[in-house]
Amino acid sequence: MNKDPRPVANDTYAAAVAESQALEQDLRDPENRRHYRMLTGDRPTGRLHIGHYFGSLQNRVALQQLGLETFIVIADYQVLTDRDRGERIAYFTRQLCMDYLAVGLDPENHPVHIFVHSQVPELNQLFVPFLTLVSQSELERNPTTKDELQHSSLGQLSASLLAYPVHQAADILFCHGNVVPVGKDQLPHIELTRNIARRFNKRYSDKQPYFPRPIGLLSRTPSIMGLDGTTKMSKSRGNSIELSAGPEEVAKSIKQAKTDSERRITYEPERRPEVANLLQLLGLCSGENPEDIAESIGDGGSGALKRLLTEQLNAVLEPIQRRRKEFEQNEDYIDRILARGCAVARERAAQTMKDVHRFLGTYIV
CATH class of the missing domain: 3.40.50.620 (HUPs)
Incomplete structure (x- = not known):
């Protein structure tokens, strides 16, 4: 070659x-x-x-x-x-x-x-x-x-x-x-x-x-930040969600993810990088545009954002985890x-x- x-x-x-x-x-x-x-x-x-x-x-x-x-x-x-x-x-x-x-x-x-x-x-x-x-x-x-x-x-x-x-x-x-x-x-x-x-x-x-x-x-x-707000999601930095994580673990990790104090959800990567990161993850799960997701959540705040991300991410991970359990055996x-x-x-x-x-x-x- x-x-x-x-x-x-x-x-x-x-x-x-x-x-x-x-x-x-x-x-x-x-x-x-x-x-x-x-x-x-x-x-x-x-x-x-x-x-x-x-x-x-x-x-x-x-x-x-x-x-x-x-x-x-x-x-x-x-x-x-x-x-x-x-x-x-x-x-x-x-x-x-x-x-x-x-x-x-x-x-x-x-x-x-x-x-x-x-x-x-x-x-x-x-x-x-x-x-x-x-x-x-x-x-x-x-x-x-x-x-x-x-x-x-x-x-x-x-x-x-x-x-x-x-x-x-x-x-x-x-x-x-x-x-x-x-x-x-x-x-x-x-x-x-x-x-x-x-x-x-x-x-x-x-x-x-x-x-x-x-x-x-x-x-x-897009580059995916760690859930702790650092610049990189990494195994060694403990700020990630493993593909093998169950629904409860996913929910716990996302609940602890860093956001900010503003109520209204907007997609502004430069000004609100932590919120933008969660919106990007949601977009990757759903195929939707992060701006549109932010608009639909609106004044629902970070709680609504995190609940939606938990639901969508668990839906993506479920078939992966099902296959993985077969290989574990x-x-x-x-x-x-x-x-x-x-x-x-x-x-x-x-x-x-x-x-x-x-x-x-x-x-x-």
């Missing part, structure tokens, strides 16, 4: 948006779609939440239905980058897989491969030559690394956290991924991966570029899905490393 996605003049956000939109058009065309392969994934630090669902999982299912080959990494090694030790990693690995299947990802009938980071040694081996292609200053400038450190349990920047974006580049490029769903804050990771691919190609395979140039597929879903099936995904990932990674060794000129047994 050596098709180089259409170039852009520079990597400003506007250019990234334009490139993402062009990619969406390409993915609608079956002839163009065959040139693409998607890499996405999550760290097993807890169960997935509604931010994941509206922000990325729904889109993964839609791309699956188009037939796009997709690798989903459960990045267990990367759990260790920003904490002293991993806790219940194996448990949460299975939990993530259950969440994926419950929302509709279907490795049985589509080219979707769910695999575990630590079980694909060839992928992690690719990390070593990639480290030679980046500088310390490049890694230290990465804004998302700084943010992860700020919210981590570490007192200082570890080598693993500093090199985290390089490991992500290996995740993307081991399978020649060139479609990577991201948010705006993750675009620096895409840019570093592009630099690594370009530098490898220039240094080792200049006549026929080996690694593709990935594109960030930007989500059209069959861990052997979950293990088979993961084993199959790891086998496919190892096969692709082994071929990539064989090619990389050939380019590097290293000894091959």
